[in-house]
Amino acid sequence: MSKTILITGASKGFGKIWAEAFLKRGDKVIATARDLNSLNDLVQQYGDNIFPVKLDVNDREAVFAAVKAGKDHFGRIDTLINNAGFGLFGAVEETTEQQAREQMETNFFGLLWVTQAVIPIMREQKSGHIIQVSSVLGVVTLPVLGIYNASKFAVEGLTESLAPEVAQFGIKVSLVEPNGFSTDWGGASAVQTAANPLYDKLKTDLFGSFPADFYGKPEATTDAVLKLVDSENPPLRLFLGKIAYPFVQQNYETRWAEWNAWKEVSANAHGI
Template identity: 70%
Template sequence: MAKTIFISGASRGFGKIWAEAFLKRGDKVVATARDLSTLNDLINQYGDNILPIQLDVNDRKADFAAIKKAKDHFGSIDVLINNAGYGLFGSIEETSEKEARDQIETNFFGLLWLSQAAIPVMRDQGHGHIIQLSSVLGLVALPVLGLYNASKFAVEGLSETLAAEVKGFGIKVSLIEPNGFSTDWAGASAFHTESMPEYDKVRADFQAGLTDDIFGKPEATTDAVLKLVDSENPPLRLFLGKVAYPWVKQVYDGRFAEWDQWNEVAAAAHGH
């Protein structure tokens, strides 16, 4: 059965690839972008099955208006995919207040506003699926991506809480956790702080770790996302790529080893 799917940040990368995959199989898609001309090819090919909406997700009123427009146009919203976001590259010390606030505004608050707007629609329907594009960097961290890491860690906590709160309404919540993929996330879509020479070695070490074999092919993610959307019992978290899970497992094994080592001290702090 065809679904109505709302995707933010559909102008490029995962958002556009997934929008096209949904349209190709007959779903109806509400696709948002800051520049609607980036959606012309999909509009020309799929006509009435796509509703393009110009949207800056940082604008809370516009987010609520976009969800209302989508509901009024197609009659329902079965799936919300919060895909809009970008990467900010730079050490924490280098990051300006504006750069930090802009990163959190888009990656966290934009996602929060659209989720808030969609919940009443889905609650009234008695069903819905909110899918948050997080990152493996919402579970583990890398240097020179501190504010991006922080934004995705925030998305993790928000979404896990949301899943518990809306479960009784028939609304499901999933986090997609990709490892690196060959999109322009680290290219044209990225922002960079003004660099300080003190962090040149940190940056060089980071770049040295970016070998071609760790980046997946974006187009290969479509089957996994279609399965997630179609699942009766979707997971709270879905990794994308072959690097994410072993990396997270390695990091968490190390965390548990450290926590076990300090558990006696932690337990004594309870006081009784």
């Protein structure tokens, strides 16, 4: 049975790749993008099965209107893939107020607005699946990506709280946590801070340490995403890529060792 899937940020990268994968198998896709011309090829190939909607997720009123338009067009929304977002590269000290606010507006608040708009529709249907595109950097961090890390940590906290709230309505919730992939996320779509030379060596050493196979192939993620959407019992969290699991495992082992070393100090701070 075909599904109706709403994907934000469908103009390129993961969003467009996944939109086409759903269309290829006969699903209906509500595809949002700031530039609808980026979806012309999919419209020409898949016709009435795709409903393109111009949307800037930072505009809450426009988000609710776009979600309503998609629901009215196809009659339902089975799955939301909250994919719109961008990368902000730079040290915390280098980041301007505007850059920090714009990062949180899109990556966190934009995702929140779409989530809020979809919940009543799925609640009325008594079914639905909300998939938030987070990042492995919403679980662990890298330097010179501090504000991006913060935006994805916020998505993780929001979504973990959301899942038990909406389970009573038959709505499932998942976080997708990709490691690095060869998309525009780190290229044309990214924002760069004005560099402070004091951080140049750190940046060079960090990005120069990545192995040749560090960045995965975006097209290879489609099978995992299709399986997630089709699952009767989807996980709350799903890594994408082979780098994520060992990276997180090593980080959490280090965290646990540090917490354990300070556990008596922590317990004594309780006071009773």
